[in-house]
Amino acid sequence: MATIKELSIRCGVSVSTVSKALNGYQDISEATREIVIKAANEIGYFPDANARALKMKKTYNIGVLFSTLSNHGLRNEYFAHILASFKEKAAKRGYDITFIEHNIGNRKMTYLEHCRYRNFDGVFIACAEFSEPEVLELVNSDYPVVTVDHAFNEAISVLSDNVEGMRQLTQYVIDQGHKKIAYIHGTKSSVTHNRLVSFNNVLKENGITVLEEYFVEGVYRCAESAEELALRLLKLPDPPTCIIASDDYAALGVMNTARRLGLKIPEDISLAGYDGISVSQALEPKLTTIKQDTDKIGAEAARQLINLIESPMTTSLDNIYLKVQLVKGGSVKNMNENR
Amino acid sequence: MATIKELSIRCGVSVSTVSKALNGYQDISEATREIVIKAANEIGYFPDANARALKMKKTYNIGVLFSTLSNHGLRNEYFAHILASFKEKAAKRGYDITFIEHNIGNRKMTYLEHCRYRNFDGVFIACAEFSEPEVLELVNSDYPVVTVDHAFNEAISVLSDNVEGMRQLTQYVIDQGHKKIAYIHGTKSSVTHNRLVSFNNVLKENGITVLEEYFVEGVYRCAESAEELALRLLKLPDPPTCIIASDDYAALGVMNTARRLGLKIPEDISLAGYDGISVSQALEPKLTTIKQDTDKIGAEAARQLINLIESPMTTSLDNIYLKVQLVKGGSVKNMNENR
DNA sequence: TAATAATAATTTATCAAGTAAATAATCAAT
DNA sequence: ATTGATTATTTACTTGATAAATTATTATTA
Numbered sequence: 001m002a003t004i005k006e007l008s009i010r011c012g013v014s015v016s017t018v019s020k021a022l023n024g025y026q027d028i029s030e031a032t033r034e035i036v037i038k039a040a041n042e043i044g045y046f047p048d049a050n051a052r053a054l055k056m057k058k059t060y061n062i063g064v065l066f067s068t069l070s071n072h073g074l075r076n077e078y079f080a081h082i083l084a085s086f087k088e089k090a091a092k093r094g095y096d097i098t099f100i101e102h103n104i105g106n107r108k109m110t111y112l113e114h115c116r117y118r119n120f121d122g123v124f125i126a127c128a129e130f131s132e133p134e135v136l137e138l139v140n141s142d143y144p145v146v147t148v149d150h151a152f153n154e155a156i157s158v159l160s161d162n163v164e165g166m167r168q169l170t171q172y173v174i175d176q177g178h179k180k181i182a183y184i185h186g187t188k189s190s191v192t193h194n195r196l197v198s199f200n201n202v203l204k205e206n207g208i209t210v211l212e213e214y215f216v217e218g219v220y221r222c223a224e225s226a227e228e229l230a231l232r233l234l235k236l237p238d239p240p241t242c243i244i245a246s247d248d249y250a251a252l253g254v255m256n257t258a259r260r261l262g263l264k265i266p267e268d269i270s271l272a273g274y275d276g277i278s279v280s281q282a283l284e285p286k287l288t289t290i291k292q293d294t295d296k297i298g299a300e301a302a303r304q305l306i307n308l309i310e311s312p313m314t315t316s317l318d319n320i321y322l323k324v325q326l327v328k329g330g331s332v333k334n335m336n337e338n339r
Numbered sequence: 340m341a342t343i344k345e346l347s348i349r350c351g352v353s354v355s356t357v358s359k360a361l362n363g364y365q366d367i368s369e370a371t372r373e374i375v376i377k378a379a380n381e382i383g384y385f386p387d388a389n390a391r392a393l394k395m396k397k398t399y400n401i402g403v404l405f406s407t408l409s410n411h412g413l414r415n416e417y418f419a420h421i422l423a424s425f426k427e428k429a430a431k432r433g434y435d436i437t438f439i440e441h442n443i444g445n446r447k448m449t450y451l452e453h454c455r456y457r458n459f460d461g462v463f464i465a466c467a468e469f470s471e472p473e474v475l476e477l478v479n480s481d482y483p484v485v486t487v488d489h490a491f492n493e494a495i496s497v498l499s500d501n502v503e504g505m506r507q508l509t510q511y512v513i514d515q516g517h518k519k520i521a522y523i524h525g526t527k528s529s530v531t532h533n534r535l536v537s538f539n540n541v542l543k544e545n546g547i548t549v550l551e552e553y554f555v556e557g558v559y560r561c562a563e564s565a566e567e568l569a570l571r572l573l574k575l576p577d578p579p580t581c582i583i584a585s586d587d588y589a590a591l592g593v594m595n596t597a598r599r600l601g602l603k604i605p606e607d608i609s610l611a612g613y614d615g616i617s618v619s620q621a622l623e624p625k626l627t628t629i630k631q632d633t634d635k636i637g638a639e640a641a642r643q644l645i646n647l648i649e650s651p652m653t654t655s656l657d658n659i660y661l662k663v664q665l666v667k668g669g670s671v672k673n674m675n676e677n678r
Numbered sequence: 679t680a681a682t683a684a685t686a687a688t689t690t691a692t693c694a695a696g697t698a699a700a701t702a703a704t705c706a707a708t
Numbered sequence: 709a710t711t712g713a714t715t716a717t718t719t720a721c722t723t724g725a726t727a728a729a730t731t732a733t734t735a736t737t738a
Contacts, residue, residue, distance in 0.1 A: 003694060014718050019696055027716060046448065046456045050398065051694035053389040054723045060444075061437070074423035077416065084413035087438055094444025096457065098400070098437040099426055105399075105433025109385060117385045118435065252621055259623065279618045282591050284598065342724060353688050358726055366686060390724030393693050 002045045011039050063100040063120035065128050072127040077277045079127045085298030093306045111138045122309040144308040146301050149191050157319045158301045165290040165324040166198035173242050174206050177335025182233045182240035184250050186220030192246055214240055226253030242270035248280045266333035276327055285330030296322050341384045350378050402439040402459035404467050411466040416616045418466045424637030432645045450477045461648040483647035485640045488530045496658045497640045504629040504663035505537035512581050513545050516674030521572050521579035523589050525559025531585055553579055565592030581609035587619045605672035615666055624669030635661050
């Protein structure tokens with residue numbers, strides 16, 4: 001790889017003249033600048049990222065935390081899609097992305113230590129166990145941080161408007177004539193909590209009360225966990241007519257159980273999910289669900305993080321709520337027509 | 340972040356003594372080494388990656404090419420899963436991973452230039468348009484390169500044993516009594532070519548000849564493209580009894596078309612795919628397909644690449660073929676029982 | 679005891695950049 | 709011709725780490 005020194009020899013000027021010429025300094029004659037730029041293009045010169053980072057304290061590299069715990073990580077479509085759009089947007093703004101790891105080889109380091117070691121300019125926490133001390137350490141550090149689906153005071157979070165999403169979904173189910181609605185909610189987090197609260201509010205507004213047994217808690221985004229819970233719900237003496245799962249993976253689990261019990265969806269049991277992953281629309285019937293705009297979430301996260309990196313004084317730490325969309329599949333039966 | 344200089348002051352020794360002590364040099368007394376290591380742990384010292392890379396010509400960072408062209412990239416489950424296991428394995432061996440990009444900000448650079456700019460130690464081409472000049476430039480460079488699903492002379496490729504996979508699948512379909520088998524093959528590449536050849540060989544071995552119209556070419560891993568082709572196949576005067584798609588996404592497309600035409604799978608038309616993505620097993624009926632071991636592909640790719648980086652003289656450039664597994668779903672009808 | 683060897687630590691140079699300060703060159707005005 | 713102002717270029721230093729060369733200290737041997 002060509003270095004600035006080689007370039008300077010080729011141009012017959014000093015190294016610093018080259019540096020200044022390329023970095024837009026004003027004390028360089030236009031003639032010299034032209035020569036340097038032309039030569040740089042000819043030999044395909046790019047300043048070495050490591051050397052530059054060392055001197056400038058700026059790497060143009062963003063650390064992305066993407067822990068593979070439980071059902072998260074790259075193997076989860078929701079997060080993989082978010083990462084894809086984050087990556088595209090970051091590249092457009094001039095930033096590379098590198099995954100944050102725990103243990104690199106045999107050196108044990110915390111997430112924060114890894115970030116400092118690599119000198120990331122900022123941190124994107126796409127998915128992680130938000131209660132982990134190491135994650136908190138990262139969020140509470142002086143790093144610019146943007147998270148997805150988890151609100152912190154010390155960071156910007158980009159998330160779907162879950163209150164509105166669950167409101168639309170629940171109202172739709174109620175409008176279809178359902179009164180016995182069960183809810184499988186995920187492991188407690190601000191996201192799942194908001195959805196649960198919203199669900200309850202809509203029930204209340206519509207003057208509907210449901211059995212306490214209709215509320216069950218499962219592992220978030222885990223089909224297997226939902227399978228069991230669905231079995232419990234469907235075997236109740238007074239089973240629900242509709243099950244709302246807190247995410248599409250859980251909905252898939254419910255579907256499996258229903259199938260095993262010989263129940264048809266939506267004839268025998270209605271079902272709705274949340275997320276709008278692509279599988280949900282490949283099924284027969286298509287799943288009624290709330291589609292989260294993963295493209296926007298990723299792009300907006302990148303936008304916010306890079307703004308925070310480049311203009312920390314004018315970027316507020318407010319959370320960003322994005323619109324969601326009700327997808328009317330065929331998995332919720334219209335009970336009104338049935339009368 | 341603590342620097343080596345701060346650490347040296349704290350220990351009352353020179354900077355290079357600290358460096359030597361931490362890097363296992365023998366010309367350091369055990370007493371001094373202990374003091375240094377203890378102090379390093381106390382203040383949580385890690386050598387700065389950029390400074391280290393500059394001096395050592397080694398970044399412990401792998402560039403990963405993951406272009407989002409057509410139906411590839413992170414949004415494709417197959418590749419996302421491969422990346423997940425690659426990432427885990429690389430971290431275990433002490434390497435970080437950073438995505439290779441084209442245009443970073445407003446600087447246009449080729450993939451190779453980006454790699455040199457960041458000084459990656461090696462390159463993993465997970466998915467890309469292999470005919471692109473930029474990709475070829477990368478493969479032909481002096482970088483250690485590992486690819487997935489595409490054999491080059493200048494790089495190691497990790498791929499499934501597609502000949503054997505398609506053999507198993509085709510034989511299974513034939514054993515189920517099918518003789519009129521159509522094949523939707525993907526855009527030409529070594530992978531799709533091998534599958535097609537294998538399909539033909541098995542037909543021949545079984546003394547089966549099929550109509551020329553049964554061979555159609557579609558866009559690889561694209562459901563929409565397969566939808567159209569399936570329509571063409573199913574509208575033939577003498578339609579096939581089974582359609583084999585070159586991948587599961589294409590199989591999904593076929594499924595959609597069949598559904599639209601009111602045809603039931605497998606009663607009216609049998610269907611098989613290739614890849615074994617999770618959607619394929621969430622469907623009803625489950626798809627008969629060949630499962631590629633994405634965990635192994637990713638891990639093996641990482642293993643090979645890091646071996647190539649660390650011991651280029653003893654790592655051969657041979658391709659690695661991994662075993663596949665026939666998944667007998669319910670999408671292929673047993674024609675023998677039907678007689 | 680002096681010479682030599684072995685060990686332990688320090689100094690200096692280097693990697694590829696960027697930048698402040700010093701210097702040189704050019705030209706105009708006096 | 710001298711001074712001053714302006715513009716262009718070079719020198720010297722810095723970033724954090726490592727490698728090579730060098731020096732200091734202690735131990736061993738003739």
